[in-house]
Amino acid sequence: xxxxxxxxxxxxxxxxxxxxxxxxxxxxxxxxxxxxxxxxxxxxxxxxxxxxxxxxxxxxxxxxxxxxxxxxxxxxxxxxxxxxxxxxxxxxxxxxxxxxxxxxxxxxxxxxxxxxxxxxxxxxxxxxxxxxxxxxxxxxxxxxxxxxxxxxxxxxxxxxxxxxxxxxxxxxxxxxxxxxxxxxxxxxxxxxxxxxxx
Amino acid sequence: xxxxxxxxxxxxxxxxxxxxxxxxxxxxxxxxxxxxxxxxxxxxxxxxxxxxxxxxxxxxxxxxxxxxxxxxxxxxxxxxxxxxxxxxxxxxxxxxxxxxxxxxxxxxxxxxxxxxxxxxxxxxxxxxxxxxxxxxxxxxxxxxxxxxxxxxxxxxxxxxxxxxxxxxxxxxxxxxxxxxxxxxxxxxxxxxxxxxxx
DNA sequence: CAAACACATTGAACGTCGTTCATGACTACC
DNA sequence: GGTAGTCATGAACGACGTTCAATGTGTTTG
Numbered sequence: 001x002x003x004x005x006x007x008x009x010x011x012x013x014x015x016x017x018x019x020x021x022x023x024x025x026x027x028x029x030x031x032x033x034x035x036x037x038x039x040x041x042x043x044x045x046x047x048x049x050x051x052x053x054x055x056x057x058x059x060x061x062x063x064x065x066x067x068x069x070x071x072x073x074x075x076x077x078x079x080x081x082x083x084x085x086x087x088x089x090x091x092x093x094x095x096x097x098x099x100x101x102x103x104x105x106x107x108x109x110x111x112x113x114x115x116x117x118x119x120x121x122x123x124x125x126x127x128x129x130x131x132x133x134x135x136x137x138x139x140x141x142x143x144x145x146x147x148x149x150x151x152x153x154x155x156x157x158x159x160x161x162x163x164x165x166x167x168x169x170x171x172x173x174x175x176x177x178x179x180x181x182x183x184x185x186x187x188x189x190x191x192x193x194x195x196x197x198x
Numbered sequence: 199x200x201x202x203x204x205x206x207x208x209x210x211x212x213x214x215x216x217x218x219x220x221x222x223x224x225x226x227x228x229x230x231x232x233x234x235x236x237x238x239x240x241x242x243x244x245x246x247x248x249x250x251x252x253x254x255x256x257x258x259x260x261x262x263x264x265x266x267x268x269x270x271x272x273x274x275x276x277x278x279x280x281x282x283x284x285x286x287x288x289x290x291x292x293x294x295x296x297x298x299x300x301x302x303x304x305x306x307x308x309x310x311x312x313x314x315x316x317x318x319x320x321x322x323x324x325x326x327x328x329x330x331x332x333x334x335x336x337x338x339x340x341x342x343x344x345x346x347x348x349x350x351x352x353x354x355x356x357x358x359x360x361x362x363x364x365x366x367x368x369x370x371x372x373x374x375x376x377x378x379x380x381x382x383x384x385x386x387x388x389x390x391x392x393x394x395x396x
Numbered sequence: 397c398a399a400a401c402a403c404a405t406t407g408a409a410c411g412t413c414g415t416t417c418a419t420g421a422c423t424a425c426c
Numbered sequence: 427g428g429t430a431g432t433c434a435t436g437a438a439c440g441a442c443g444t445t446c447a448a449t450g451t452g453t454t455t456g
Contacts, residue, residue: 009433030315034414044435046416055414116373117228126373158377159365159385166364167357175314175324179356187357194392207404232443242406244445253443398456405450413442422433 013051015041021062021107029059029110059114060123066107067129073100074136086140087196093136094164094188101168102181137161144196160195164188211249213239219260219305227257227308257312258321264305265327271298272334284338285394291334292362292386299366300379335359342394358393362386 019040023032034055038045052058077096081089101108116122138157145153171184179187217238221230232253236243250256275294279287299306314320336355343351369382377385 033412035412038436045414045437046435049415050434122373155377155381155385156388158368159389162365162368162385163361163389164364165368166362167360169367170356170360170363175320179353183353187353187360190354191357191361191389191393194395195389197392197395231441233441243408243443244406245404247444248405400453400455402453403450404452406446406448408446408448410445411443414440416437416439417435418437420433420435422431424429424431426427426429 009051012041012043012047016043016048016051016058017061017065020058021065024059024062024106024110025104026106028106029113032059056115059110060126062107063111063114064123064125064129066104066111067126069104070097070100070108070111071129071132073097074133078136086143087193089140090137090160090195091189091192094192095185097164098168098171098181098184098188101172102184105172134158134161160192163191167191207249210239210241210245214241214246214249214256215259215263218256219263222257222260222304222308223302224304226304227311230257254313257308258324260305261309261312262321262323262327264302264309265324267302268295268298268306268309269327269331271295272331276334284341285391287338288335288358288393289387289390292390293383295362296366296369296379296382296386299370300382303370332356332359358390361389365389 016037019037020032023037032055034048035045038048041047048055048058052061074093074096077092078089081092084092134154134157137160138153141153141156141160142148145156148156167184167187171179171181171187214235217235218230221235221238230253232246233243236246239245246253246256250259272291272294275290276287279290282290332352332355335358336351339351339354339358340346343354346354365382365385369377369379369385
């Protein structure tokens with residue numbers, strides 16, 4: 001009967017992550033409460049802390065899954081698009097990013113809204129997943145700007161990612177500059193369409 | 199002796215806004231606490247709620263000032279730059295936006311981090327101040343794209359603002375894509391430099 | 397000027413939050 | 427089957443924004 005405890009903990013861990021994800025999907029990160037979560041999982045309040053360092057760690061676990069999905073979505077947008085010119089590929093990826101964010105707004109927002117102030121260590125998988133995303137962007141850019149060196153390409157990559165992120169972020173939120181999804185896509189096309197033209 | 203109460207309330211209101219602003223400047227929006235604020239202002243905890251609907255209303259007051267400063271900064275960046283081509287003016291404004299955000303990070307972040315979920319009514323001055331900012335961007339764009347109609351220009355304006363905002367946002371925060379300020383400026387120049395070229 | 401009323405101010409108390417930890421229960425090993 | 431060690435439990439803690447009965451002050455009237 002060895003490992004009974006570990007099995008139980010692993011099961012609880014899994015259940016908590018799934019319930020937390022469901023809650024974030026349904027009502028956003030701000031609605032995720034430890035007590036409610038424990039009740040839904042049928043466990044004690046304190047049990048959460050046997051399995052996760054704190055609530056932030058639990059959210060980071062959810063974010064890990066989200067990042068996987070987001071990465072897969074962006075990567076998938078390139079399938080069957082290898083023949084397109086670099087510019088069109090950039091736009092496809094950006095539209096995929098927009099699509100994921102629009103269809104999974106709460107999960108996507110949790111990626112950026114989670115508290116990372118205290119934990120000075122951003123999880124390494126966070127940076128790695130981001131690096132993979134950046135690599136997808138860098139490839140078409142390298143074709144567009146063959147004369148640029150590694151550092152210049154890296155900067156351009158970050159610039160474009162941040163640009164698209166900004167348009168999606170503000171476009172999706174009512175407050176600042178809320179706009180229908182088609183128009184966000186149009187904005188992205190307009191801005192990215194100019195890249196590399198000279 | 200009529201109006202003694204109102205004078206006191208007005209003075210308290212002013213003092214609270216200034217203390218709140220100082221606190222946000224020093225340690226960010228998340229560090230602003232009602233009890234600490236009351237202590238610093240030398241008033242009762244409940245006194246805050248005699249003068250403001252809730253803490254969010256107080257923060258919105260601070261944000262009002264911030265928006266004024268930000269607008270003035272961006273507007274000021276155009277002084278003596280009227281002779282520059284539209285593209286260069288866009289870049290100047292964007293660099294001014296970056297400069298304000300970098301020099302007043304906490305105040306600037308409060309503009310976007312304040313809770314506006316419950317209060318369905320975004321203050322009208324919020325939208326107005328934003329509209330003025332957008333107008334500054336729209337002017338050079340209208341020169342760059344004389345063939346575009348009002349709606350197209352509006353979309354382009356929002357697109358560029360959001361792009362620049364995204365680059366500044368992610369560039370200034372350690373987490374995602376933190377980068378020295380010069381490099382953020384360089385990113386902006388790269389992206390905006392392409393606009394309107396064809 | 398004084399008295400009585402209206403209203404502003406107060407801070408203890410409320411409900412909620414994340415997190416902790418003494419206690420009691422259960423597992424694992426002999 | 428008994429015992430030592432480990433784990434789960436949920437009441438309790440401190441901090442938070444917010445409220446409201448009680449207290450104090452300003453204003454008005456006789």
